Amino acid sequence: KQEVTQIPAALSVPEGENxxxxxxxxxxxxxxxQWFRQDPGKGLTSLLLIxxxxxxxxxxxxxxxxxxxxxxxxxxxxxxxxxxxxxxLCAVDSNYQLIWGAGTKLIIKP
Amino acid sequence: EAGxxxxxxxxxxxxxxxxxLRCSPISGHTSVYWYQQALGLGLQFxxxxxxxxxRNRGNFPPRFSGRxxxxxxxxxxxxxxxxxxxxLYLCASNVPTAANYGYTFxxxxxxxxx
Numbered sequence: 001k002q003e004v005t006q007i008p009a010a011l012s013v014p015e016g017e018n019x020x021x022x023x024x025x026x027x028x029x030x031x032x033x034q035w036f037r038q039d040p041g042k043g044l045t046s047l048l049l050i051x052x053x054x055x056x057x058x059x060x061x062x063x064x065x066x067x068x069x070x071x072x073x074x075x076x077x078x079x080x081x082x083x084x085x086x087x088x089l090c091a092v093d094s095n096y097q098l099i100w101g102a103g104t105k106l107i108i109k110p
Numbered sequence: 111e112a113g114x115x116x117x118x119x120x121x122x123x124x125x126x127x128x129x130x131l132r133c134s135p136i137s138g139h140t141s142v143y144w145y146q147q148a149l150g151l152g153l154q155f156x157x158x159x160x161x162x163x164x165r166n167r168g169n170f171p172p173r174f175s176g177r178x179x180x181x182x183x184x185x186x187x188x189x190x191x192x193x194x195x196x197x198l199y200l201c202a203s204n205v206p207t208a209a210n211y212g213y214t215f216x217x218x219x220x221x222x223x224x
Contacts, residue, residue, distance in 0.1 A: 034213060046213065089153070095166075
């Protein structure tokens with residue numbers, strides 16, 4: 001049974017710092033991995049999608065990596081801004097069913 | 111291009127009643143997925159519809175059901191509502207046969223059972 005874990009559960013850093021969010025999964029047989037952002041009480045915004053054959057994806061200040069063999073993904077946020085404050089969720093696609101981590105709640109202090 | 115749209119935004123029902131939630135996928139997307147996000151339980155997979163057929167369901171009782179219409183929009187029905195059904199229900203869509211078929215989510219329906 002696929003399980004997804006995100007560390008840390010919460011993170012508070014001053015504006016401008018570079019930071020790394022971690023996601024691990026137990027079964028390497030995945031179709032893809034997707035990172036999402038969720039603002040309080042809102043829906044999910046897709047940030048980056050990494051297919052199982054890829055190692056990383058980049059979008060602006062965001063970079064996500066995938067190491068299937070070790071069951072790990074990281075989301076790197078460069079030069080953090082207060083607007084980056086949100087919960088970041090990692091989801092693994094196992095046979096058209098997303099298995100979710102519990103998320104990392106990120107607070108960027110001005 | 112319009113995104114995934116869900117209605118209503120908020121829904122308040124009494125225990126024992128039925129709730130109907132609606133989802134319109136992105137134009138051209140054939141699959142619709144439903145997820146429940148209950149407080150303290152995280153996101154859980156509910157149902158997957160593709161080309162009008164139910165393809166998979168998560169570990170939820172039969173009172174959670176739905177359908178997909180010929181225009182690919184979908185309804186989620188929850189019968190005999192219980193207090194613990196209170197949650198944010200999220201709908202996503204994609205084309206599962208595409209080479210790069212990530213999921214696009216709507217803003218959700220907040221269901222409150224009183």
